[in-house]
Amino acid sequence: MKMLDFTLFESLSSSVRSTIIIIFVLSIVFIIIGIKIKKLDPKKTPKGFLFGCIMIVEGFNKFISQYISGKKFRFFGPYLFTIIVFLGLANTVSLFGLTPPLANLGVALSFTVMTFFAIKVAEIKFLGPKKKILSLLGEVKPMAPIMLPINLIGEISTPFSMGLRLFVNLLSGLVMATMIYAALHWTFGILAGVLLHAVFDIFFGLIQAFVFLMLSTINISMAAEA
Numbered sequence: 001m002k003m004l005d006f007t008l009f010e011s012l013s014s015s016v017r018s019t020i021i022i023i024f025v026l027s028i029v030f031i032i033i034g035i036k037i038k039k040l041d042p043k044k045t046p047k048g049f050l051f052g053c054i055m056i057v058e059g060f061n062k063f064i065s066q067y068i069s070g071k072k073f074r075f076f077g078p079y080l081f082t083i084i085v086f087l088g089l090a091n092t093v094s095l096f097g098l099t100p101p102l103a104n105l106g107v108a109l110s111f112t113v114m115t116f117f118a119i120k121v122a123e124i125k126f127l128g129p130k131k132k133i134l135s136l137l138g139e140v141k142p143m144a145p146i147m148l149p150i151n152l153i154g155e156i157s158t159p160f161s162m163g164l165r166l167f168v169n170l171l172s173g174l175v176m177a178t179m180i181y182a183a184l185h186w187t188f189g190i191l192a193g194v195l196l197h198a199v200f201d202i203f204f205g206l207i208q209a210f211v212f213l214m215l216s217t218i219n220i221s222m223a224a225e226a
Helices: 014-038 048-064 070-090 105-126 129-137 141-187 190-225
Strands: none
Touching: 014 048, 014 070, 014 105, 048 070, 070 105, 070 190, 105 141, 105 190, 141 190
């Protein structure tokens, strides 16, 4: 009689390992930057790496403040900045020989879950539960039994489609880059294939990170101001 194969701990997939590595690296970098900023003399102009980090944050703040301002910006700004930094690195990590985390549907949909809760927090914090419930029921009260399930489906489909789009677009770009890399490897040599592979990784990765950032920003802004 064959015994059931039971395993308490399974080996991590390559995409999950890449995610852990990225989180570890970003955590170390952010801790170092935070320590350096605390020691920074406000009377002196920062230089080098620290100056670059400050310029990046200032540029991000100016850009996002066009869509979210005031208390909403102070509340959601750190979350949105974390998204763009993580996705920017995660989508281009194949340049360092790692598997892009977003090539795994589970990792991509985890961003959907986070953005979904961010949207719900925006609605509850800035609109209130009462207004949110009334918006789900619709403007016409007799139509509430029909509008409620439709609106609930819309509540779930918006963040889900964002995560699915992120996964599919990144996976399609990865497949295209691999095919072109393989074709150029046999025709124009390894160097041309490697260069174009890097361009594809950077282009597709950063574009998809920016698209997800904008979708998250717009949906959070709409949820907070609906």
